[in-house]
Amino acid sequence: MDYLAEIYLNYQTIHIDELIGPKGKSQKSMRELPPEDVYLYACEDADITLKLKNILEKKLKENDAEKLFYEIEMPLIPVLVEIESNGVRLDTNALKQSSLQFTEQLIAIEKEIYELAEGIExxxxxxxxxxxxxxxxxxxxxxxKKTKTGQYxxxxxxxxxxxxxxQIVEKILEYRGLKKLLNTYIDAxxxxxxxxxxxxxxSFNQTITATGRLSSSNPNLQNIPIRDENGKEIRKAFIPDDGCLFFSADYSQIELRIMAHLSEDKNMIDAFLSGHDIHAATAAKIYKVDINEVDSNMRRKAKTANFGIIYGISVFGLAERLSIDRKEAKELIDGYFETYPQVKIYMEKSIESAREKxxxxxxxxxxxxxxxxxSRNAVVRGYAERNAINAPIQGSAADIIKVAMARIYNRFEKEKISAxxxxxxxxxxxxxxxxxxxxxxxxIxxxxxxxxxKMHVPLKADCGWGNNWLEAH
Known part of the structure; x- marks a missing residue:
């Protein structure tokens, strides 16, 4: 509020530390102050809030953001209050076991690293x-590469x-990953x-990310690695309440579905409407074979292309990610745009529109x-161009799940569901x-x-049940 008052009202507010002192052991609490010291601060708070409300309300209108504010973000507040106060139950015994197991693994990796470093500890x-x-x-x-101070x-x-x-590099990365999981999650x-x-x-934060995604902090529970075995150990420790099951539901390929909707690419829309696996359908088109002839390697490459291209991946980036040469990566990208021509047009239009607006x-x-x-700096500009392609997709996905959360919450209330x-x-x-x-x-x-x-292609949600998060998802 203090910051907004300076920007929009050109006004310097009374800062709280002027009243109770700077943060630290000697900081007072408001209740220790006599009322005559507090009333100006409190009245100013109310006054500035109203003045800002009158300005920001108009800004919402000017930016076409009223629907987003009143129909998506505000109805989400009670939902987040509920989720945060519900909290998540942990199996502390499972975490203790994991801690012992990970510590043993760390000691073993440490030994291997010293051996690979020719015996140097x-x-x-x-x-x-x-x-x-x-x-x-x-x-x-x-x-x-070195830093300015000459350190590698x-x-x-x-x-x-x-x-x-x-081989030592791989082991150091493994060591770091394991140590991070131990410090950030298993022991913490x-x-x-x-x-x-x-x-x-x-705590869930609505106004932190640039794309509109929710972020989670103290602790960040959105950052637990999904795919590797060690991340799975952590998910295993998340359990439901007594007499309950853990239920997990997630959107299937929502970003690709949004890309199909925004680009209106006929081939991509048809692939989703036909109910085919989108990566196999993409591979069939790129490699010009029948969908039944697509092997796992073709599908893997098509999947990487599908997700990579909506993040603006380059020929070099795709070649590196798939461990293929650049010629094959270029053919893959060219084949992709030949298959989904409207996607290329959508990407170009997004960048063009971002340049104008x-x-x-x-x-x-x-x-x-x-x-x-x-920007004149190609690297900086390239990053912004990738965001121009991806932000509408990732942001739309974030908006959609917020709508879903509010709707589920309301249904639970209405139908007196205790889940x-x-x-x-x-x-x-x-x-x-x-x-x-x-x-x-x-x-529900x-x-x-x-x-x-409602989009040109249906949204699809997959789900699973279990006695913990790992089993359910």
Missing amino acids: FNIASPKQVGEILFDKLKIIQKA VTSEDVLESLRHKH LPLLINPQTGKVHT GYVETIFNRKRFLPDIN KMILQVHDELNFSVPRKEKEIVQQ VIEEMENAY
């Missing part, structure tokens, strides 16, 4: 020492690009359990401003469901998710 957590071992001792490449760069992306140069989560509720309560929009008019779209929504992870919703409500909850959730928005 060093601090694997120190970027400086890792750099010296990789580039001075083992000389895995000739010209290694050993960040995640740099090590990823060197993974195939020496039990300490965050609220003693009164016995649950972990994350300085922003792109989701299907619910959420704006993503792209000030760098006309609880406990987590949202981007395209996925998780619930703790009493066994007797299993059928009705599945019906899938119905509301699939009917949240």
Whole structure:
């Protein structure tokens, strides 16, 4: 509010630390102050809030954002209050077991790393020492990147690009990943359990991300790796309430479906309407074979192209991700655009529109401003162009699941369902469901998710049940 008052009202408010002192042990609480010290601050709060409301209300109208604000974001507030207060239950014994297992694994990997470093023991957590071992001792490449202070760069992306140069790199990445999971989740989560509720309560933020996605903090439960075995160990520890089952429902290929809708590409729409697996259908078209002749390798390449291209992947990027040469990657991208010509046109139009307006929009008019779209720096401009293609897609997906969440919440209230929504992870919703409500909850959730928005292609939600998050999803 203080910040907005400066911007919109050109007014400097009384800051709270002027009254109670700066943060720290000596900071007072408001109740210690005499009323004559508080009334000006309190009245100003009310006055500034009203003045800002009168300005921001007009801004919503000017930006065509009223529907987004009143029909999507505001109805979501009670839903998030509910999810946050429901909290998530953890199996602390399972986490203890995982902690022991991961610590053993770390010790074993540490030994392997020292052997690969020709017997030298060093601090694997120190970027400086890792750099010296990789580039001075083992000389895995000739010209290694350095920081301004002359230290070698050993960040995640740099090590990823060197993974195939020496076995030690892979082991260091594995070590770092495991250590992060231990510190961030396995050892940290039990300490965050609220003693009164016995649950972990994350905070969901509506106004943090540029795309409109919800973010989660203290702890961030949206960042647990899904695919690797170690991430699965963490999901196994998320359990439903007593006498309940864990239910997980997620949108199937929602971003590709939105791309089909926005680009109005006939081939892509037909592929979804025919009920075929979209990646197999794409592969069949690119490789000009019957869908039944598509093998797993063709499908894998088509899948990477499908998702990569909506994020503006380059020939070089695709070649690297699929471990193929650039010629084949170029053929794959060319074949893709030949298959879905309207997708290419949509991408070009998105960039063009962003250049003219300085922003792109989701299907619910959420704006993503792209000030760098006309930058002279090709790298900076390229990043903004990729966002111009992807933000309307990712942002629309975020808006749709918010609509679904509010609709599910209202149905639960109306039909007196006692199942609880406990987590949202981007395209996925998780619930703790009493066994007797299993059928009705599945019906409500899938119905509301699939009917949240009408597009040229249907929205599809998949779901699963289990005794924990891993089993359910």
